[in-house]
Amino acid sequence: MKTAIYVFALFFSLISFGQPPYKRTLKLMGSSFDITVVAKDADEANIAIDMAITEITRIEKLISSWDKNSQTSTINRNAGMKPVQVDKELFQLIQRAIKISKLTNGAFDISYASMDKVWFFDGSMTKMPSEEVIKKSVEKVGYQNIILNEEDHSVFLKLKGMKIGFGAIGKGYAADKAKALLQEKGVVSGIINASGDLNTWGTQPNGKDWLVAIINPLNKAKVFSWMPVKNSAVVTSGNYEKYVKFNNTLYTHIIDPRTGYPAKEILSATIFTKTAELADALATSIFVMGVHTGLDFINQLNGVECIIIDANNKMIFSKNIQLKNVQND
Template sequence: MKKAIVVFFLIMLEVSIGFSQQIFKEQTTQMGSVFGFVLVENDAAQAQHYFQLVTNEIERIENLISEWRPHTQISQVNQNAGIRPVKVNREVFELMKRAIHYSVLTEGAFDVSIAALDKVWLFDGSMEQLPPKDVIRNSVQHVGYQHIILDSINSTIFLEKKGMKIGFGSIGKGYAADKGRELLESLGVVGGIVNASGDLSAWGTQPDKQPWRIGVSNPFKPHKMIKVLKLRDGAVATSGSNEKFAEIGGKRYSHIINPKTGWPSVGLTSVTVSGPSAEFANFLSTSIMVLGKKEGRKLVKKFPGYKAILVEDK
């Protein structure tokens, strides 16, 4: 995924020279990932001001939804699993509501409660044999979106079972990219990209009025591209196992786990989805990795505004 970001920047810079407006870039590490910000602006000082504002926005989101920071509302929900509902602000509540909707759409192939999964798979190259089947089966004992109870009137989230845990690792960066773009557009920034380690949201055009060109790298040949996507207003998200997987008995097992079974996804090495929302594209790319080629294509066809590029393990 990091290599795909490099390809994206190279394509962009080739067509950004010689115009009165300029492309300004900034990079930060937030939400455990590298965020890249690209703005079309005339003034460097103004661009730096915008960079600070969007960085603050990503930090605000992380302080709402991170399951790793103990003071966040999501951490409080997890700490009170099986004990009591926790009141959250409306933004967090609506994000959780959408996440449960995604789970229903995929019949559990997507599930934010997978954060409670027992880690029985290792993806550091050390695994030489499959874990015992009963261990895999038991690894999902605390996973199940059906046990996440929402109270819209009181704006509370309750995890019914002790040991449950929720996390937005599958859609959080896409959501942050969308919110960063929303903020910058509201401030009058005419064009740019908020890139959350490959889950990105773009708007406007480059200074030459050409669309943004996003290179989708080949996971088996990182310096080559499968496709170049042209975006004016849209998003791209990628999920894949090309950098993190276990190979056992000649078969590749992805680090993306099926929440219902505890087994890693197989058959696909990467999925890139493009469409209006980075959050939704993020959800689709993750779900397609779990569902596999046939069922994954069925899923994306339900949403005409989105397109998917699937790369098989072969």
Template sequence: MKRFVPLIIVFFVIAGFGQERKYVTVHKTQKLMGSRFDITVVAINEEIGYIHIDEAISEITRIEKLISSWNPDSETSLINKNAGIEPVKVSFELFRLIERAKKISEITEGAFDISYASMDKIWKFDGSMKNKPTEEEIKRSIAKVGHEKIILDAKDNTVFLKEKGMKISFGAIGKGYAADKVKELLVSKQVVAGIINASGDLTTWGTKASGEKWLIGIANPLSKDKIFSWLPVVESSVATSGNYER
């Protein structure tokens, strides 16, 4: 009888490895960074899935505290407060992000520029504007825009805005950056698949729990409740923009 014990143990071990692990899809929508975030992960069960979603939310909150120009305690706000006064020492992460933004400005010859934020006071995109700014107001604001006026010192990790009244903002890339950082975090924690949709800045990895490709619905701008087109994606990012909502 003793001869059969090892064989029985081996049989159960082999049988255990032969079983396919089943996954579930867990989803949560939450307002973060002033926008809607849809976070979807594929996990071995709902409990684990929601743990990973909470980790994602914590990471987005961390990034918001770093780059938000609306949070008076953020590093970005500190840079803006000291415009035309003195350089501000920042974290390596924020320094690299600003450095990257300046590089994109150079490549696009200024078509992309995080210093556009100095025009926030005269242009409102929330529907509250009643009158257009005067030509003089526009000229004064434009004079403060220019990526070449953002001075970086890589040795001391400092950022200096040359003119008083200058401001930087990550409105154009902040949500996409947050989505990428969340993906990086969850992949490092062996989350097999997911979608991070930051109000149109979307990144994916892996596949659905069923093994199928993720399907991304592009909203019809003339009827937001209808899907204009479906886009299958694998290990890809998608960015959308429109004039029908903020």
């Protein structure tokens, strides 16, 4: 029997041959999560899944900018006024985010949350925002203005009205932490799927690797290819459903935090690497960078693979992808 586990309806599917693993789907962090584990029975599986849910809920309380009581919200409230001491875990997450910002020359930036909303992808926009409005929208965006103090684990946003947010890496980080906890507790195999921010470990019940399908972003019924995923994360950023079009140019919902203009060269960018947090950040970055700059960037990184689908619906592989492992549908 062939059992399909749909990981991300727009871009991914995972399949398991033989006895299906145990899976629960629920809403966490405002998104759909699929938590899948391989266990000897339903009781053992439910205990493991409950542990994962508790960990993901803990992460949400730490990083949510919607929860006024979270440390992230406290940082944002005190922007331009004073530093805020935070837990070591949150401090280190912000540290890593800033490193990615430096590595990508600001294509990834958690201070994007400061951006004034001038682009709307709900059908309400009738004309292009002016250059002046777009430029003003990013005045308070800039990772360089996030000041960290290693000694007391404090975070200071230099500009009043500045904000940080973890929408681009939060679910990936939660998936990583849930996976790490379940591995520590002896769960031998599973998948944490945070609305497409996917992390896997172990194998299917029959001992074969989990498989991920790369879906045609213009035709969800069409699978471009299958790839094995072994103890690693897979994340896709995609644009084909949320966009506006002016003067025959398609502008997508993924916006360059440096300029305020939407990305426009890529339909989807899929990253394969060890952690969903890093994959999440890099997928967004590649989208903003564009095909050539993004591909060159990924080709310089160890342990990172990338598949880009460009505006012409052409699939482009990074040099690290082992094409012999791709199983065409």
